[in-house]
Amino acid sequence: MKYSRKQITKAGEKLLTSKSDIEIEEALNLINNWRANHLHPLVVLKNNLLRLLTKNNIQPNLVSQRLKRLTSIEYKLDLNPTMGLGGMQDIGGYRAVLKDVRDLKKLRDALSDQRTNHKLERIVDYVKNPKDTGYRSIHFVYKYSSVRDVFDGLKIELQIRTKLQHNWATAVETAGIITRTSLKSNQGPDEWLDFFKVVSSLFAIKEKLPVMEEHKDLTMEELMVKCYNYCQELNILKKLKAIRVSTNKIESDNFPGDYYLLNINITEMFVNIQIFNKNQFEDATKQYLNLEKSINENENAVVLVSATSIKTLKKAYPSYFLDTSEFIQAIEKMNSNCIEWKYI
Incomplete structure (x- = not known):
């Protein structure tokens, strides 16, 4: 209709x-x-x-x-x-x-x-x-x-x-769960918001793109030191590492589908996945609404997505699995360089 x-x-x-x-x-x-x-x-x-x-x-x-x-x-x-x-x-x-x-x-x-x-x-x-x-x-x-x-x-x-911009966006969504705020909408603790702004500028330098307007007078060294200090003060990397969820399906291509209905339990760190083929999209959308009606939004998140397999699903939507491993690796590398180059 x-x-x-x-x-x-x-x-x-x-x-x-x-x-x-x-x-x-x-x-x-x-x-x-x-x-x-x-x-x-x-x-x-x-x-x-x-x-x-x-x-x-x-x-x-x-x-x-x-x-x-x-x-x-x-x-x-x-x-x-x-x-x-x-x-x-x-x-x-x-x-x-x-x-x-x-x-x-x-x-x-x-x-x-x-x-x-x-x-x-x-x-x-x-x-x-x-x-x-x-x-x-x-x-x-x-x-x-x-x-x-x-x-x-x-x-x-x-x-x-x-890919680097995607890793940043994934980390922001996941950190929003830690802080129980919408960081991506510029709401939440100032220090977390500032941390992600600094990282955005550092990633921009790496990709030869403009830094944030508020960082245009800062050097790369100054930004790297800021990033390092935020990580130490807020224990950011440890917190991000601690909240990766598990799934009820093995990570293989033995579960092909067209639509995946994810029910993410944030408190128990678990994700339940229902798989639908393209002919079942009406059932998928009905189930989607039924789950949305029944969940506690502080404990669960539900989303209907499309992917070719469980593996590509996790790759496309790491934030739904609270997976920030690639972002963490990039920050750890910058922090180790900060020490190695004697910036701190």
């Missing part, structure tokens, strides 16, 4: 403000159906991306897709009350992670020049102009075009970033 922007926005308002259980239930069902409508456009646009990557001889580190979590939708509406749910452009999102800046720029140019039936509404370059948090990525917002009303006009967002 096709929903108008007004209908969706109204459902979002009811979800946040209604005191009626019946109204909230109706709003949840409408929002879930609308969210599920984004799956088909996501698959089509992701396949277009894969063909474009092949055509331009770009080997991605990973390509993935996901439907936005209900808790993330509610939080974003709280932060942006004037936007309205109907104006949210990343309900359906897909991502390409590239090995380096060269491939990132090559893909950016290919996407900008690409001729497609789907309207490219906006490009936001957070690599050139990083967010205040230090976040770096390039976002492409598409308006999907289809002869089928249910899909026509839906907004889909593509994010492209380098």
Whole structure:
């Protein structure tokens, strides 16, 4: 069923403000159906991306897709009350992670020049102009075009970033669980926010990109010393190492699927995975909503994602497994250099 922007926005308002259980239930069902409508456009646009990557001889580190979590939708509406749910452009999102800046720029140019039936509404370059948090990525917002009303006009967002930028973003999301705050939305303890800004600038130096505006007068040595001191004072690396979750599926390709429904238990450090094939997407989205209704958001997180295997799932979404091992390795290397080069 096709929903108008007004209908969706109204459902979002009811979800946040209604005191009626019946109204909230109706709003949840409408929002879930609308969210599920984004799956088909996501698959089509992701396949277009894969063909474009092949055509331009770009080997991605990973390509993935996901439907936005209900808790993330509610939080974003709280932060942006004037936007309205109907104006949210990343309900359906897909991502390409590239090995380096060269491939990132090559893909950016290919996407900008690409001729497609789907309207490219906006490009936001957070690599050139990083967010205040230090976040770096390039976002492409598409308006999907289809002869089928249910899909026509839906907004889909593509994010492209380098592997190093992806590791940073993963660590920020995971650290948000430690601090029980939304660090990625620039909320939380100042010292943690400052640490990730410093690391963003250090990663930028490594990739020959602009540092954060607030760091433009600091040398690499000064930034490295700041990073080292934050790690010591906040015990950051030890805390990140301590919260990697286990899974109920072995890490092999013996569990192929198209959609994976993850239920992350943050308190017990465990993730339960349900696997669905492409013909079961309606069951998957129903189960997704049922789980979202039943969980305690302080103890659990639920998300429906797409991947080709458990291995690629963990690679694409390390933050859902609280896995920051690659980020930790990069920081440990910088800290050891800080000592070796006698900066401290």
